[in-house]
Amino acid sequence: MKALVLSGGAGTRLRPITHTSAKQLVPVANKAVLFYGLESIAAAGVTEVGVIVGDTAAEIREAVGDGSRFGLDITYIPQDRPLGLAHAVIVARDFLGEDDFVMYLGDNFIVGGITDLVDEFRRTRPDAQILLTRVPDPRAFGVAELDPAGQVVGLEEKPAHPKSDLALVGVYLFTSAIHDAVRAIEPSRRGELEITDAVQRLIDTGARVRSTIIKGYWKDTGNVVDMLEVNRTVLEGVERRIDGEVDEASETVGRVVVEAGARVVNSRLVGPVVLGAGSEVRDSYIGPFTSVGENCRITDSELEFSIVLRDSSIDGVGRIENSLIGRHVEVTPAAGVSRAHRLVLGDHSKVQIHT
Template sequence: MKALVLAGGAGTRLRPITHTSAKQLVPVANKPVLFYGLEAIADAGITEVGIIVGDTSQEIHEAVGDGAKLGLDVTYIPQRAPLGLAHAVLIAREFLGDDDFVMYLGDNFIVGGISELVEEFRTERPDARILLTHVPNPGAFGVAELGADGRVIGLEEKPVRPRSDLALVGVYLFSAAVHEAVRAIEPSWRDELEITHAIQWLIDTGRDVQATTISGYWKDTGNVTDMLEVNRSVLERVDPLVEGSVDEASEVIGRVRVDAGARVTRSRIVGPAIIGPGAVITDSYVGPFTSVSENCLIEDCEIEYSIVLQSASVKGVRRVEASLIGRHVEVTPAPRNPAAHRLVLGDHSKVQISS
């Protein structure tokens, strides 16, 4: 069995972060989102991985390399434009051959991995298996309709009037039958080859398409709100560990990891939180669900429920929360302007000024 990982999207909902960085490499608990998926694939016993890459291919390649450090053998497959998930399958035909494969969206996050799902697929041998989860806003996703027997009877991409609240999770398992499906469909109104259309083709031609509704945690990390929520979820499982230096005037409470080379001085860290290698925390408060990446500087401020990326600095700011701060960013107080009122008042005026 092989894996096809999609890492070519533009990440428009995470701009401006993704103007200069691949969305799949934005870190959660100081590790790129993409790596969680690759680790789940490796844990499932899959070693041959094709990664679909686009404009950020060089950055993805530099981060992942040949995959050896993750126990994987990685092949990069360029996609000239984001033309749909089914198009990714189409261009990966030579890599995939006739093998079964799992398709994993590189910006998705699933707690618990996919090992059990892969094993079930290998045992039951359907033509396709999709993962579903109940969501409050199904119109933002691909949506599945199930029959009375629990089998998939219909799929629709981002429907105006959803027929259910079951959204497709960004992990799919396919046999070689899907290759015929992706060749048979036409581009959608979005000018993309939709994987939902390909799966619908399998259903319509009598193929065995099964569904698993997951109850565990899943997120599409496509926007800042979801990134912060995934960061919170991962940090809740952090093991406390202090390898860096924490002076006697500082206090570390709860599930906090202070990596080697980090320095905490006259500060209070309340977990769950991670302070990355080389980071310096001085005269500050770092609150729960905060990830501070490597070589950051947090000085004379309070920060909570936030992600701070590599080499950023936050100094002299009273309170920062629910924020995603990019690489090499500098956050400082605004300059203080002299407070004055300049007035031109007519006769008999009455003015009230709040001083």
Template sequence: MKALVLAGGSGTRLRPITHTSAKQLVPVANKPVLFYGLEAIAETGIQEVGLVVGDTQPEIEAAVGDGSAFGLQVTYLRQSAPLGLAHGVLIARDFLGDEDFVMYLGDNFIVGGIGALVDRFAARRPAAQILLTRVGDPTQFGVAELDGLGRVVGLEEKPARPKSDLALVGVYLFTPAVHAAVAELKPSWRGELEITDAIQWLIEAGMAVDSSVITGYWKDTGNVTDMLEVNRLVLEALEPRAEGLVDEASELVGRVVVEAGAVVERSRLVGPVIVGPGTRVADSYIGPFTSVGADCLVSGSELEYSIVMPGASLTGVGRIESSLIGHHVEVTASLNTPKAHRLVLGDHSKVRIGT
């Protein structure tokens, strides 16, 4: 069995971060979200991975390399534009050959891995096996309709009037039968080749499509709120350790990780918190569910429930919370009067300013 990992999306919901960075490389507990998926695949025993990439290929390739760090052999498959999940299968046809495969969306996060799912598929070998979860707003997802026996009888992509609240999770398993389905597809109203249409083709052709409803944790980390929530979940499993320099005037409370090369001075850190290597925290408070990447500076500031990406600097800015701060961002206090906000914001940014 092979794996196909889709990492070619443009990440419009994470702008402006994704104007300059691949959404699959936004860190969760200081590790790119894509890495969690690659690790889950490696744990199943699968070794050959096709990684579908787009304009951010150089960045993703620099981070993942040949896959050997994960125990994988990675082949990069260039997608000219994000033309749908089924388009990813289409361009991977030669790589996949006639083998079964698991398709994993590179910005999805699933607790507990996918080993049991892969084992079940290998034992039964339906034409397709999908993973479902109940969601509050099905119009934002691919949605499955089940009959009274729990069999999949229909699928729709982001329907205006959903027939159920069962959304497709970003992990699918297929036999080579799916290639015939993909070859017959026409672009949807969104201009994309939809994987839901391919699975519907299999159903209408009389082939078996199995499903499982998961009760564990799953997130599509496509927006800031979900990124922060996944970061919170992963940080809750931290084992405290202080390998960096923490002076006697500082206090570490609870599950706090201070990586080797980090320096904490005259500060209070209340976990779960992780501070990356080469980062300096001085005269500051860092509160729960915060990850600070490598080579950052946090000075004279308060920070909580946030992700700070490598190279960022926060100096004398009071309290920051529920924030995603990009690479090499500088946030400083303004001493100018009268008081005013001075902003440089990317397209589609959302800013909340206290009055």
């Protein structure tokens, strides 16, 4: 069995972060979302992995390398334009050959990995196996319709009037039967070749399509709210570890990770918190569910339920919460003008200011 990992796409819902960074490399608990998926694939015993890349190919290649750090053998497969998940299968045809494969969306996060799913597929070997989960608003997802016996009878991509609350999770398993199906479908109203249409084609032609409803945690980390929620979930599992320096005037409470080379001075950290290598927290408070990347500086500030990416600084700005702060960002108070805000914001930014 092989794996096909999708790491293209523009990441428009995470702008402005994704103007300068691949969405799959935005970190949760100081590790790229993509890395969690690659680790899950390796844990399932799959080692040959094709990675679909687009405009951010250079950054993905630099971060992942040849895959050896994950115990994987990586082949990079360019996709000129993000024309749909089924299109990704088409461009990966030479790599996949006639092998079974697991297709994993690189910005998805599944607690517990995919080992059981892969083992089940190997035992039963249907033509396709899909993962489903119940969601409150399925209109933003591919949606499955099951018959009373639990068999998949229909799939629809982002329907205006969903027939169920069962959304497709971004992990699929296929035999080589999928290759004929992806070539038989037409572009959707979105102009893309939808994998839901390809799986529907399998159903319509009598192929065996199985589904598994997962009850564990799953998120598509395509927007800031979900990214912060995944960060919270991962941090709930961290174990306390102080490898850096914490002075006597500071206090660390609960599951706090201070990486080697990090420094905490006259501050209070209440876990779960991760402080990246080379970062410094001085005269500040960092509260639960916060991850601070490498080489950051937090001074005279409060931070909670947030993600701060590497090489950024926050100095004297009071309290920040529920925020995603990018790389090489400087956050400081406005000088000389009372009750004034001075902002430099990229396209598609969102700012909430207390007045």
